Amino acid sequence: MDEALRLHAFASPQPGARLVVLGGVHGDETCGTVAIERVRADLESGRLALRRGELTLVPVANPLARRRQRREGERNLNRSFQPDPRPADYEARITNRLCPVLARHDVLLDLHSFHTDGTPFAMIGPRDNSGPLEPFHRAREEGLLALHLGTDCVVEAWLEVYAARLARRGEAGDARALAFGWGTNEYMRSQGGYAVTLECGQHRDPQAPEVAYRAILASLALLDMAGEPPPPRRPPRLLRLVDVVDREAEGDRLLRDWASFDAVQRGQPIGLRADGQAVAAPCDGVIVFPNPQALPGTEWFYLAVDSDRELRA
Incomplete structure (x- = not known):
């Protein structure tokens, strides 16, 4: 039996930005889940109030991978992230559920962690362009969100490097291979929104959930949805x-x-x-x-x- 997906939606009577926050896209990455549940508790207790807009929290985007306590359920959920009329695996079925959720929002914050030691960093997409690989026109907003997440580094150009990898392997003209490189962020941009991935630290770093929690609060404040913006930091590398x-x-x-x-x-x-x-x-x-x-x-x-x-x- 398929594992069920759980979502928590909050909507203010006042119009505003529509933010979706994902945790647990990979089952062994738990910091986003912990932070999202903490924000949910803050909202439900009244410690945090949503003054405008809509917020959707997805604590565990890949329940099967989480139950198995590994990165993937049947495959990487953060690849081939596009609707599939004939889903062949669990991740494709979950993608079909998540894509409409992302498409009805303006902004995505996707919370992750990584295997080895290192400091937290944010990942953003392309600069504004009308090219064939990943046309985009909201680079300034995306960059502004990354600036407010409090990391010392921001990294760009994921899909460009992935496409170059395909070219080296002789798969440059294979549309299916390029589509496999699409994750949550690429899909969000294709729907007119913008997205930032936050790598919150090493999987077992006890500070990673705090990094994720502060990032959610910073995103809500930047979008004028809840809370107050944190003090400015030095620009990241x-x-x-x-x-x-x-x-x-x-x-x-x-x-x-x-x-x-x-x-x-x-x-x-x-x-x-x-x-x-x-x-x-x-x-x-x-x-x-x-x-x-x-x-x-x-x-x-x-x-x-x-x-x-x-x-x-």
């Missing part, structure tokens, strides 16, 4: 993803316990293939999302460089 390296075999291994934003220099060995061949950094930059447990054929680590983009309040 803005990074642009430029490469992704796949783990190809079980014998592939990283040469150290890398953490997101560890610096690397061009030519520096990062890992070893199963046959002993070194995997070296193609440029100066930083590691993002190192995953020593990545399955063969999936993303092993990303590389990023400083971006020339400016995010302005």
Whole structure:
């Protein structure tokens, strides 16, 4: 029997922004769930009042993966995130339930955590453009939301790097392969909204739920839905993803316990293939999302460089 999806909706009599917050897109990422349940309790007790707009809270977006206490139920929910008239797995059925929820909102905050040590960071989409990959016209609003989430780093250009990965693998013209790269944020942007993913810290970091909780409150305040905006912080470092390296075999291994934003220099060995061949950094930059447990054929680590983009309040 399929696991049921639980949503909590709050609506003010006063019109305003429509925000949806997701937790537990991956079953082993619990910080968003804890934070969402805390905000729900605040609203239901009256400690927090929704003065305008609509708020939908989804504590566990992938109930099957959560019950199994692993990243995926049957596959990664944050891929192929588009309606499917013939859903073939649990995640496709959940996607069909979540897509209409996202489509009727203006803003998405998607709360995640990561495998290895590292500091929290936000992820945003493309700059305003009318190109074929991911046309978008709300980059300023999206960047403003990222600025208010309180992280020291903001990372851009996920889908561009994913498309380049497909090109290297000879799948550049495969629409299904590109569609597989779509997650919650890409779908939200395709529906006219905007979205930020917040990586709140390592899975078991006791501070990660607090990072997620503060981010929800900051989002509500920025959108004039509830609470007061936090004091301004120094501008975050803005990074642009430029490469992704796949783990190809079980014998592939990283040469150290890398953490997101560890610096690397061009030519520096990062890992070893199963046959002993070194995997070296193609440029100066930083590691993002190192995953020593990545399955063969999936993303092993990303590389990023400083971006020339400016995010302005």
